[in-house]
Amino acid sequence: MIRLLSIITALAALPLASGAQTSLAYKVSFPQYEHHEAQIQLSVRQAPDGPLTFHMSRSSPGRYATHEFGKNVYNVKALDASGKALEVRRLDGDIYQVRSHGTEFMLEYTLFGDYVDGTYVGIDRTHAHFNMPGAIMWVEGLDKAPVKITFDIPKELNWKIATQLMPTADPHTFTAPGLQYLMDCPTELSDFHLATWQVTNTDGNPLVFRLTLHATIADDVWDTLVSDLKRLVDQERKVFGEFASFDYGTYTFILDANAWDHGDGMEHRNSTCITLPMKQVESAQIPRVLDVCAHEFFHSWNVKRLRPKTIEPFNFTKSNMSNELWVAEGFTQYYGNLLLARAGFNSRQEEIALLGHYVDAYMTSPGALYFTPIWASQTAIFSDAGVSIDKNNFSNIFFSYYYYGANIACILDLHLRKDYHKSLDDYMKALWAQYGKVGRWYDVADLETTLAGLTTKAYAHTFFANYVYGTTRDNLDPYFAFEGLQVVNAGKGKASWGRVTFKVADDGHVAIDRGAVKGAPIYDAGLDIGDEILTLDGKNVGSASDITDYLGSASIGQKVTIGFLSRGVQGTVTVTLAEAQQYGLQPLSGDTSSYDALQNAWLGPQ
Ligand SMILES: [Zn+2]
Numbered sequence: 001m002i003r004l005l006s007i008i009t010a011l012a013a014l015p016l017a018s019g020a021q022t023s024l025a026y027k028v029s030f031p032q033y034e035h036h037e038a039q040i041q042l043s044v045r046q047a048p049d050g051p052l053t054f055h056m057s058r059s060s061p062g063r064y065a066t067h068e069f070g071k072n073v074y075n076v077k078a079l080d081a082s083g084k085a086l087e088v089r090r091l092d093g094d095i096y097q098v099r100s101h102g103t104e105f106m107l108e109y110t111l112f113g114d115y116v117d118g119t120y121v122g123i124d125r126t127h128a129h130f131n132m133p134g135a136i137m138w139v140e141g142l143d144k145a146p147v148k149i150t151f152d153i154p155k156e157l158n159w160k161i162a163t164q165l166m167p168t169a170d171p172h173t174f175t176a177p178g179l180q181y182l183m184d185c186p187t188e189l190s191d192f193h194l195a196t197w198q199v200t201n202t203d204g205n206p207l208v209f210r211l212t213l214h215a216t217i218a219d220d221v222w223d224t225l226v227s228d229l230k231r232l233v234d235q236e237r238k239v240f241g242e243f244a245s246f247d248y249g250t251y252t253f254i255l256d257a258n259a260w261d262h263g264d265g266m267e268h269r270n271s272t273c274i275t276l277p278m279k280q281v282e283s284a285q286i287p288r289v290l291d292v293c294a295h296e297f298f299h300s301w302n303v304k305r306l307r308p309k310t311i312e313p314f315n316f317t318k319s320n321m322s323n324e325l326w327v328a329e330g331f332t333q334y335y336g337n338l339l340l341a342r343a344g345f346n347s348r349q350e351e352i353a354l355l356g357h358y359v360d361a362y363m364t365s366p367g368a369l370y371f372t373p374i375w376a377s378q379t380a381i382f383s384d385a386g387v388s389i390d391k392n393n394f395s396n397i398f399f400s401y402y403y404y405g406a407n408i409a410c411i412l413d414l415h416l417r418k419d420y421h422k423s424l425d426d427y428m429k430a431l432w433a434q435y436g437k438v439g440r441w442y443d444v445a446d447l448e449t450t451l452a453g454l455t456t457k458a459y460a461h462t463f464f465a466n467y468v469y470g471t472t473r474d475n476l477d478p479y480f481a482f483e484g485l486q487v488v489n490a491g492k493g494k495a496s497w498g499r500v501t502f503k504v505a506d507d508g509h510v511a512i513d514r515g516a517v518k519g520a521p522i523y524d525a526g527l528d529i530g531d532e533i534l535t536l537d538g539k540n541v542g543s544a545s546d547i548t549d550y551l552g553s554a555s556i557g558q559k560v561t562i563g564f565l566s567r568g569v570q571g572t573v574t575v576t577l578a579e580a581q582q583y584g585l586q587p588l589s590g591d592t593s594s595y596d597a598l599q600n601a602w603l604g605p606q
Contacts, residue, residue, distance in 0.1 A: 057133035065386030070094020118266025127190030215257035267299030295336035306436030326373035330405005356585035367399030484595025491580025535563030
């Protein structure tokens with residue numbers, strides 16, 4: 001039974017027999033853009049015999065949770081070469097099948113899209129903003145078939161096309177060598193601003209960068225944005241020593257900043273799609289734009305080419321689970337901030353304060369204290385804009401792999417600087433040479449091997465055992481002190497039952513809103529989010545400030561009896577107050593100028 005099943009599965013995964021000459025041509029038009037609709041026709045040429053099955057995707061490059069793009073597709077029809085209707089069966093919510101057809105036929109559908117971000121589709125009077133998995137129906141078994149896609153822009157609109165799909169002689173028609181590439185090319189149709197510049201890569205080959213921006217922006221602000229982005233991009237190159245060899249020699253920043261946008265940044269192989277809710281891009285907002293660009297462009301190396309084995313090829317029927325997002329996203333998070341400091345957009349103080357926030361979260365979040373970064377990475381399939389209506393226990397079991405990985409990157413960087421006279425840049429360069437540049441994908445064991453090559457086998461083993469496969473941490477004080485910094489606790493000497501916030505419950509009582517998590521004295525005493533606090537040592541609690549006042553005059557180690565109401569059950573618990581925890585990073589006391597050179601090597605321009 002198992003053998004038979006595996007043979008059937010293996011056959012199902014093979015491309016259809018006559019797929020070699022089959023090609024797919026999409027035509028996208030906008031007869032009702034004011035109602036957020038596009039009309040999409042998919043012509044199958046040299047179609048193989050037998051039933052053909054069409055899917056809307058359930059995953060999208062760079063988005064780690066499963067999404068249901070099929071819900072926004074309707075009026076699905078099939079027509080043969082003479083325009084006669086063919087039968088279309090709906091096999092599942094997002095799966096359609098044409099059982100009987102000739103060598104040429106067409107599938108047609110209406111697409112609705114009114115959500116501008118890096119994952120979905122937004123169509124309106126100002127633009128058509130496509131993330132391909134949200135728009136494109138694909139054909140089972142034909143993912144290697146070459147694709148042509150033509151955008152039919154309404155005559156009254158002044159739209160241009162920004163995409164990393166391959167251009168053709170017709171400015172409205174593009175191609176892709178297959179499904180994987182097509183889906184990795186977000187496309188923006190609008191009257192956008194455009195800047196283009198050329199650089200010479202380390203290998204002597206020219207690379208062209210394009211920045212497109214669909215937004216309201218004054219000319220001088222636009223000029224500043226363009227020159228700032230050039231400076232940032234060049235600083236990023238120095239981490240890896242070279243730019244990636246972009247396909248067709250071009251990389252495109254596709255930016256969209258409008259009041260109705262949802263904030264997002266999504267990396268792709270040769271482009272990034274960045275959306276920002278802004279009425280107008282003013283000079284005060286440039287740092288925010290650069291912040292997203294810094295992170296997303298770093299991905300052109302780290303994740304799009306220096307790539308975990310777990311996330312490619314994309315499985316468009318559900319999200320790919322990964323063990324390595326703490327590197328793919330977390331190290332990118334660390335470098336995104338670091339590069340803003342290195343390029344001079346963030347001050348030294350801002351960068352140190354930001355690292356302090358990361359350290360604080362790492363030292364106080366149950367998801368990082370009790371669960372590994374591998375677990376956090378795996379949980380992305382539920383957490384990365386995943387939609388559900390029931391509650392979860394993420395505040396106790398999940399720490400964002402962005403911040404988890406940023407902390408691990410910072411710790412590893414400091415270890416390498418202090419103990420090996422190397423840096424995380426050296427590690428990234430080594431990973432790039434061994435994996436990213438040569439197109440080999442890595443797993444967690446590979447990451448350890450590369451670290452061992454840069455340090456020692458024993459060190460790499462201990463580091464991975466502690467920080468990656470486990471949750472053990474060594475004393476970080478000497479490492480921060482090496483850079484002239486110290487971890488300080490602003491909560492020192494203050495009594496606390498955890499970082500709890502309150503809200504007013506429907507019955508008017510004070511209820512726990514957030515922060516009752518594992519390790520917090522109030523949680524360990526038995527109270528949870530939503531529980532109402534009626535009394536403290538027998539005194540009635542009328543407002544949250546009664547609690548703050550009470551704790552303000554209490555001392556560490558003091559026992560407090562809490563009268564509570566929880567889902568109709570009334571009772572008391574006794575909580576022992578502990579020292580408050582609110583960590584941050586500060587310079588060591590006294591004159592720290594002797595650390596300037598070391599800090600410059602870390603946080604200064606390279
Ligand atoms: Zn990212």
